[in-house]
Amino acid sequence: MKVFHLITHFDLGGAERVAANIAESATSGIEYHVVEIMRGRSAYTPRFINELRSANVHIHRSVVPDINWHFLVQRIAALLFPIRLLYIMLRWQPDVIHSHTETPDLALYVASLVLPKSLFSHTRIVRTIHNTRLWTGLDGVGCRVETFFRCNNASIAISDSVRNAYAERYGVEAPIINNGVAEEKHPQTFKPLSADRINILFAGRLEPQKGVATLCNVLKRLSADQRYFFTIAGDGSLRQLVEQTINNGGIDETPLTNARLLPPVFSLASYMASFDYLFMPSEFEGLSMLSMEASINHLPVIANSAPGLSDTLPPDWPLMVYNNNVDDWAKLFANYLPTVNRQQLADKAHTFAVEHFSVRKMQQRYEEVYNNKNV
Known part of the structure; x- marks a missing residue:
C-alpha cells in the first residue's frame, strides 16, 4: 500500500509533526511518502527531511517558494499542484492520499x-482536521472544499473540540483520532537559563491565535516580579509587539529584566526538561502538540481554557485560566504558582499524556482507515 501525505512545507509545525509521526510507522506492507505543497526553507527543513529519510519515508519537494506573505501565494501553489499530482498518480498510483491543513x-x-x-x-x-477554525476569510472557498471532503467521507478530527466545531459549522460529525507524541529520549540542557528564578517558556508562532496579546499583557503586569524569567521562542507577524513589550513594558517604560525573545527553537521537546513551566495563552488550538509534548516530558503547562488546548490536559487542571482574563493570570503567577507542588503536577500531566496520546495508537488507527476499516 502506498500512502501519500500532503503537507504545507517541510518545516516546523504541528500538522507537519503529525504527518511525520504517522509516516514513520513501522507497520510492514505500507510505503509512506510525504509531499510538500510549498518549498520549506527554514533552518529546520534539513532536519525534518533527514528524519523522514532515516525512517525510509519517501519525500517529494516543491519548487513553489514558501512565502509567508499572503493567501495569494498559497492559492498559486494550489493551482500549480495538479501538475505534480498528475505525475505522482501516474508514477506511483497512490492507494491513499492524506491531506493536512488548508493549503x-x-x-x-x-x-x-x-x-x-x-x-x-x-x-x-483522507483528511485530518487540525484546528477548530477553518477557512478564516475564505468562507466561499472553504464551503466548496469541505463539500469535496464530505463527498469522499474523508475528514477525521483530532479532538472533541475540533469535531464539535466542525459539526457546528458544516453539519457533519467527523470521527476522532487523537494526535500522538513520544517522550524525548535524549533530553538536552537549554542554555542560558536564569538561575534562582522560575523559568517560564513560551514557544510558537507569534500570531493572534497563540494569545500573543495576552502574553504581552502578562509580561507588563509581572514586569516588577523578579521571581520569574520568561523565555519567548518564536517568530511571526506580532514579533514587533513582543519586542516593544520587552523593550518598553517595564515601570516608566523601561526594558523588562525578566523576559527575552529568541528565534524558534528546533527540537524543542529535547529542551523542555530545562524549564519549570510552559505558558500557553492560546485563543484556540486543534489539539495542541506542544502541550502534549510538554506533558509527556514532565513540563507542566500553564494554559488558557481554549478549545483544543484544555483537551490535552487532565480534568480540573489547576494551572488554567478562563478566557485569558489578565487579572486571573496575575493572581495565578503572584499567589498560586510559587506555592504549588510542581513535581506532583508534572507527574499527573505525564500520566494523562501517556494514557491518551500514544504515537503507536495514532498510527494504527490511521492505518485502519487506510485499509477502509471503521475508525
Whole structure:
C-alpha cells in the first residue's frame, strides 16, 4: 500500500509533526511518502527531511517558494499542484492520499477538479482536521472544499473540540483520532537559563491565535516580579509587539529584566526538561502538540481554557485560566504558582499524556482507515 501525505512545507509545525509521526510507522506492507505543497526553507527543513529519510519515508519537494506573505501565494501553489499530482498518480498510483491543513486541502480539491476522475477511482482520500477554525476569510472557498471532503467521507478530527466545531459549522460529525507524541529520549540542557528564578517558556508562532496579546499583557503586569524569567521562542507577524513589550513594558517604560525573545527553537521537546513551566495563552488550538509534548516530558503547562488546548490536559487542571482574563493570570503567577507542588503536577500531566496520546495508537488507527476499516 502506498500512502501519500500532503503537507504545507517541510518545516516546523504541528500538522507537519503529525504527518511525520504517522509516516514513520513501522507497520510492514505500507510505503509512506510525504509531499510538500510549498518549498520549506527554514533552518529546520534539513532536519525534518533527514528524519523522514532515516525512517525510509519517501519525500517529494516543491519548487513553489514558501512565502509567508499572503493567501495569494498559497492559492498559486494550489493551482500549480495538479501538475505534480498528475505525475505522482501516474508514477506511483497512490492507494491513499492524506491531506493536512488548508493549503494541501485546497491543492487536493483543485486537483480533483482538473484531473480525470478515473485517476482517483482506486485512491482513498483522507483528511485530518487540525484546528477548530477553518477557512478564516475564505468562507466561499472553504464551503466548496469541505463539500469535496464530505463527498469522499474523508475528514477525521483530532479532538472533541475540533469535531464539535466542525459539526457546528458544516453539519457533519467527523470521527476522532487523537494526535500522538513520544517522550524525548535524549533530553538536552537549554542554555542560558536564569538561575534562582522560575523559568517560564513560551514557544510558537507569534500570531493572534497563540494569545500573543495576552502574553504581552502578562509580561507588563509581572514586569516588577523578579521571581520569574520568561523565555519567548518564536517568530511571526506580532514579533514587533513582543519586542516593544520587552523593550518598553517595564515601570516608566523601561526594558523588562525578566523576559527575552529568541528565534524558534528546533527540537524543542529535547529542551523542555530545562524549564519549570510552559505558558500557553492560546485563543484556540486543534489539539495542541506542544502541550502534549510538554506533558509527556514532565513540563507542566500553564494554559488558557481554549478549545483544543484544555483537551490535552487532565480534568480540573489547576494551572488554567478562563478566557485569558489578565487579572486571573496575575493572581495565578503572584499567589498560586510559587506555592504549588510542581513535581506532583508534572507527574499527573505525564500520566494523562501517556494514557491518551500514544504515537503507536495514532498510527494504527490511521492505518485502519487506510485499509477502509471503521475508525
